[in-house]
Amino acid sequence: MTVVYEDNHIIIVNKSSSEIVQGDKTGDVPLSELVKQYIKETYAKPGEVFLGVVHRLDRPVSGLVMFARTSKALSRLNRMFAEGGVHKTYWAITRNCPSEPEGTLIHWLVRNEKQNKSYAYDHEVPHSKRAELSYKVIGHSQNYHLLEVDLKTGRHHQIRCQLAKIGCPIKGDLKYGARRSNPDGSISLQAHSMQFIHPVSKQEVSISLQPEGEFSMF
Numbered sequence: 416m417t418v419v420y421e422d423n424h425i426i427i428v429n430k431s432s433s434e435i436v437q438g439d440k441t442g443d444v445p446l447s448e449l450v451k452q453y454i455k456e457t458y459a460k461p462g463e464v465f466l467g468v469v470h471r472l473d474r475p476v477s478g479l480v481m482f483a484r485t486s487k488a489l490s491r492l493n494r495m496f497a498e499g500g501v502h503k504t505y506w507a508i509t510r511n512c513p514s515e516p517e518g519t520l521i522h523w524l525v526r527n528e529k530q531n532k533s534y535a536y537d538h539e540v541p542h543s544k545r546a547e548l549s550y551k552v553i554g555h556s557q558n559y560h561l562l563e564v565d566l567k568t569g570r571h572h573q574i575r576c577q578l579a580k581i582g583c584p585i586k587g588d589l590k591y592g593a594r595r596s597n598p599d600g601s602i603s604l605q606a607h608s609m610q611f612i613h614p615v616s617k618q619e620v621s622i623s624l625q626p627e628g629e630f631s632m633f
Contacts, residue, residue: 416449419479420622424488424615426450426466427622430480432601436471450482470496473572475587478505478606479622491614496569501611505564505574506630507550508603509583510594512560517551522580526571532590533572535580546570548577554633559586561633563607574604586629605630 416434420427430436430446438445451464466482467489481501483489495501522535523543536543547567554561562583564574572591578584579591585604587597597603608623626633 416446416453418453419624420620421484422613422616424483424485425481425492425613425620426454426484427479427481427609429624430472430477430606432475432477432599435474436480437468446480447482454484467492469493470501470569472606473575473602473604475600475602476604476606477601478604478624479503479609480606481609485615488614495611495614499567501609503566503606504608505566506605506607507562507564507574507578508559508586508629508633509562509578510559510586511583512552512555513550513562513581513583517549519547519549520577520581521545521547522577524570524573524576533570533576535576544568544570546573546577548574550578556632559603561630575602603629 417429418426419429428450434446435443436446447466447468451466454460455464466484469481469483469492472478472480483492522537523539524533524535524546525540525543526533549565550562552560553563575585575588575591584592585602587593588602589596610621613620
C-alpha cells in the first residue's frame, strides 16, 4: 500500500494485487485496516479511527482506491459514485487485440454468486444488468496489447467479463479465459487514474499512477 493523495476528508492509496479492500472469509488483514493504522500512527490519533469504504477493487486488481476520512465526505462520495461523479480509467493488458483500435462495449451481465463470476450477453436476459465501457488501444509489445478503459457503469467483474466476451481476456485472468496465470496471482488490470470534484472543497482533483511493473513495458 502506498498513499498517493490525502487531506482531511479523503485518502487515496495504490493497492497491490495481493491486498483485499475489506475483510473476507480468508481472514487476511484488509486494506481498510492498514489505512486506519497508517492514519492512527501518522497523526497520533487516539481511539478508533474513522474510515469509510466508498468503492472496491477485486483482489487480483491493483491501483487506486479511495477512502473517506469523515462522515461528511463518506455520504457525499457515496452519492458521487452512485451518480457517476467519479471518473475512473483502467489499464488492461491482453494477449489478443480488439478488432477495432477503440470502441464502446455494451452488454448485459448476469452475476453467478456461487461461481463469483459474471456472464455477458449481447441482449437483455432475465436478471441481467446493462454494462457499458469504452476502450482505446494505447500500446503494444511483442506479445501483448495495452488498453485504456473508461468505465461507464460499475458491474461485478465488468471489465474482465466484457473484454473476455470480445475474445480479449485480461492477462493472468484464468476465470475469464486467460491461457495462464501471472506468477504472483494477479491479473493485469490496474485502476490507473481518477478524476472528481472534491466533495468538501469543490476543487477538481486528478490522480494518475506512474507506470510500474509490467505496465512500464509499454
